[in-house]
Amino acid sequence: MSTRSSTLTGRIMSAPSIIALFLWMIVPLGMTIYFSFLRYNLLSPGMEEWVGTLNYEFFLTDPAFFASLANTLLLVGSVLVITVVGGVLLGLMLDQPIFGRGILRLLVIAPFFIMPTVNALVWKNLLMHPVSGMFAWIANSLGFQSIDWFSEAPLTAIIIMVSWQWLPFAVLILLTALQSLDRDQKEAAQMDGAGPVSIFFYITLPHLSRAITVVVLIETIFLLTVFAEIFVTTGGGPGLATTNIAFLVYTQALLQYDIGGASAGGIVAVVLANIVAIFLIRLIGKNLDR
Amino acid sequence: MGAIRLEKVKKTFGTLDVIPGVDLDINDGEFVVFVGPSGCGKSTLLRLIAGLEDVTDGKILINGTDVANEAPAKRGLSMVFQSYALYPHMTVYNNIAFGLKMAGESKAVIDEKVQNAAKILNLTDYLERRPGALSGGQRQRVAIGRAIVRNPAAFLFDEPLSNLDAALRVNMRLEITGLHQELKTTMIYVTHDQVEAMTMADKIVVLQAGRVEQVGKPMELYNNPANKFVAGFIGSPKMNFLGGDYARKYDCHEVGIRPEHVAVSTESGDLPATVKIAEHLGAETYLHVNADGFGPMTVRATGEVPLGEHDKIWLTPERDRIHRFDANGIALGKL
Ligand SMILES: Nc1ncnc2c1ncn2[C@@H]1O[C@H](COP(=O)(O)OP(=O)(O)O)[C@@H](O)[C@H]1O
Ligand SMILES: [Mg+2]
Numbered sequence: 001m002s003t004r005s006s007t008l009t010g011r012i013m014s015a016p017s018i019i020a021l022f023l024w025m026i027v028p029l030g031m032t033i034y035f036s037f038l039r040y041n042l043l044s045p046g047m048e049e050w051v052g053t054l055n056y057e058f059f060l061t062d063p064a065f066f067a068s069l070a071n072t073l074l075l076v077g078s079v080l081v082i083t084v085v086g087g088v089l090l091g092l093m094l095d096q097p098i099f100g101r102g103i104l105r106l107l108v109i110a111p112f113f114i115m116p117t118v119n120a121l122v123w124k125n126l127l128m129h130p131v132s133g134m135f136a137w138i139a140n141s142l143g144f145q146s147i148d149w150f151s152e153a154p155l156t157a158i159i160i161m162v163s164w165q166w167l168p169f170a171v172l173i174l175l176t177a178l179q180s181l182d183r184d185q186k187e188a189a190q191m192d193g194a195g196p197v198s199i200f201f202y203i204t205l206p207h208l209s210r211a212i213t214v215v216v217l218i219e220t221i222f223l224l225t226v227f228a229e230i231f232v233t234t235g236g237g238p239g240l241a242t243t244n245i246a247f248l249v250y251t252q253a254l255l256q257y258d259i260g261g262a263s264a265g266g267i268v269a270v271v272l273a274n275i276v277a278i279f280l281i282r283l284i285g286k287n288l289d290r
Numbered sequence: 291m292g293a294i295r296l297e298k299v300k301k302t303f304g305t306l307d308v309i310p311g312v313d314l315d316i317n318d319g320e321f322v323v324f325v326g327p328s329g330c331g332k333s334t335l336l337r338l339i340a341g342l343e344d345v346t347d348g349k350i351l352i353n354g355t356d357v358a359n360e361a362p363a364k365r366g367l368s369m370v371f372q373s374y375a376l377y378p379h380m381t382v383y384n385n386i387a388f389g390l391k392m393a394g395e396s397k398a399v400i401d402e403k404v405q406n407a408a409k410i411l412n413l414t415d416y417l418e419r420r421p422g423a424l425s426g427g428q429r430q431r432v433a434i435g436r437a438i439v440r441n442p443a444a445f446l447f448d449e450p451l452s453n454l455d456a457a458l459r460v461n462m463r464l465e466i467t468g469l470h471q472e473l474k475t476t477m478i479y480v481t482h483d484q485v486e487a488m489t490m491a492d493k494i495v496v497l498q499a500g501r502v503e504q505v506g507k508p509m510e511l512y513n514n515p516a517n518k519f520v521a522g523f524i525g526s527p528k529m530n531f532l533g534g535d536y537a538r539k540y541d542c543h544e545v546g547i548r549p550e551h552v553a554v555s556t557e558s559g560d561l562p563a564t565v566k567i568a569e570h571l572g573a574e575t576y577l578h579v580n581a582d583g584f585g586p587m588t589v590r591a592t593g594e595v596p597l598g599e600h601d602k603i604w605l606t607p608e609r610d611r612i613h614r615f616d617a618n619g620i621a622l623g624k625l
Contacts, residue, residue: 182373182375184371184372184373184375185375185376185377185378187342187362187369187371187375188369188371188375188376188377188436189377189388190342190361190362190363191340191342191362191363191367191368191369191389192363192388192389192392192436192440193363193389193392193393194363194388194392198392202377202380202388203377206377206379206380207378207379209379
């Protein structure tokens with residue numbers, strides 16, 4: 001099926017969608033790059049002028065940039081660790097023939113279907129609220145002082161929320177991988193004298209390495225741009241405590257009406273995302289080649 | 291040392307009675323083959339001995355000690371799986387070394403044993419490869435190597451050759467037999483292929499629906515099958531069974547005649563028949579015939595026989611090779 005003529009036909013047939021996709025990507029990107037070199041503020045329309053790299057200088061030397069870069073990496077890193085470790089443990093549990101496994105699986109998967117804004121509202125008002133939240137109630141009934149999550153540990157609160165949202169994804173992928181583990185392999189290891197812990201580290205975990213790689217890569221793409229959870233709960237504060245790059249770009253564009261600056265920030269975010277992607281692919285991408 | 295004894299071993303899965311109760315003695319150093327049709331419980335019985343399934347009832351004695359409640363690794367047995375069950379992310383070396391590593395052996399001891407096993411199995415050049423980069427026969431050898439290094443009381447094989455092509459299967463059959471002669475360790479070998487059973491076994495255990503039908507040396511089973519099932523299962527092509535008038539002549543319900551124990555003539559004989567298909571193999575000829583009044587039979591003639599479709603022939607069974615069975619399929623003894 002891959003004669004020269006069929007290859008050519010294939011190319012011609014797929015060309016329209018590829019061209020459409022390419023335009024879809026390149027036009028906004030080109031405009032953003034163009035805007036990032038302009039002084040372009042919505043408060044002074046008609047005053048656009050070419051300013052070279054000035055927007056980039058401002059964005060990159062802004063102390064808020066470094067704070068939000070650190071927050072972004074901390075958020076992504078923590079959520080990855082929590083979801084992968086939690087996903088493996090929950091996956092192992094759901095792989096056992098335990099009572100009510102079907103219902104349990106459904107419950108574990110459910111958070112993934114809740115939209116981020118709703119997720120954030122539930123956590124903010126029902127769980128983490130310092131007066132009426134459930135955590136406060138638990139702490140009080142045990143005789144402890146309740147924590148005002150969003151002012152005392154705001155980034156931790158965001159990390160918990162986002163982890164809760166993404167844990168099901170990790171569980172889903174890792175559980176599927178666990179189920180594809182050959183029973184014979186575990187039994188062979190058992191015959192070889194390996195206990196449950198050895199089987200986990202020598203057989204199960206290596207088997208999961210590919211699935212873990214997939215989870216890390218996909219989650220990273222989405223976690224770099226976490227926005228709704230921050231917008232709904234902390235609004236990036238207190239101060240800059242929960243401002244990540246995505247949120248910083250938003251404050252530039254819509255709170256200061258600075259389209260030029262926001263565009264520069266957007267381009268910086270694109271470059272950062274690519275750096276992270278290259279770094280990750282180098283680090284763990286070889287797991288996907290097998 | 292590896293004498294294994296099963297006493298009233300039972301296994302049920304829920305309400306499914308897979309092994310209703312097996313008694314069996316396996317002597318030290320014996321090559322025992324469990325043979326039977328697919329689904330008859332061979333693997334289950336082997337897994338019970340290995341400890342990968344819990345017995346529902348009964349005792350499993352290894353060298354006199356009941357191990358029915360011991361963990362698999364404590365029983366001192368090695369198993370070779372049908373799927374090989376190699377660890378895909380480990381090199382061949384580490385696959386073979388894994389059991390020793392788990393047993394806490396020193397690096398030097400592990401290395402010596404692994405190299406030794408690799409030499410026996412011709413794997414020395416492949417030690418640094420992953421299983422994915424090996425052929426089927428080589429994977430099979432790695433699986434055997436993994437079993438050897440643990441120096442087990444007995445080896446357990448579960449249909450180890452069924453994933454190999456025909457030529458390789460014959461080779462590996464000889465290799466495993468050779469290995470047994472060299473190591474002199476007890477081996478229990480599960481197969482559905484009666485040719486493997488006949489060629490490899492010191493002792494064959496024929497199973498049907500979880501029951502032991504007969505235990506004996508290959509030629510004992512061939513010459514004196516205890517019942518119709520064993521008679522039909524052992525030997526290839528299958529034994530012919532004739533009932534009716536012909537059986538009454540021999541004072542029984544049914545007679546069994548092996549294809550190789552029938553003389554063929556174009557002039558005269560016991561049973562007139564018509565050739566339907568003749569398979570010419572050179573050294574022998576399989577004639578699938580229709581015996582008048584009795585239906586299809588298979589006959590094996592030595593050498594080239596110039597017969598083909600529609601040819602009229604006469605068949606004469608060797609009288610002292612005729613097996614007689616009663617209405618329950620139990621053998622009645624020869625004439
Ligand atoms: N884990 C199990 N649960 C339920 N039934 C089983 C299980 N393992 C095997 N069986 C049943 O036991 C019977 C014997 O299986 P098995 O020992 O694998 O047969 P064989 O190896 O002789 O082909 C089959 O009917 C099979 O369906
Ligand atoms: Mg089987």
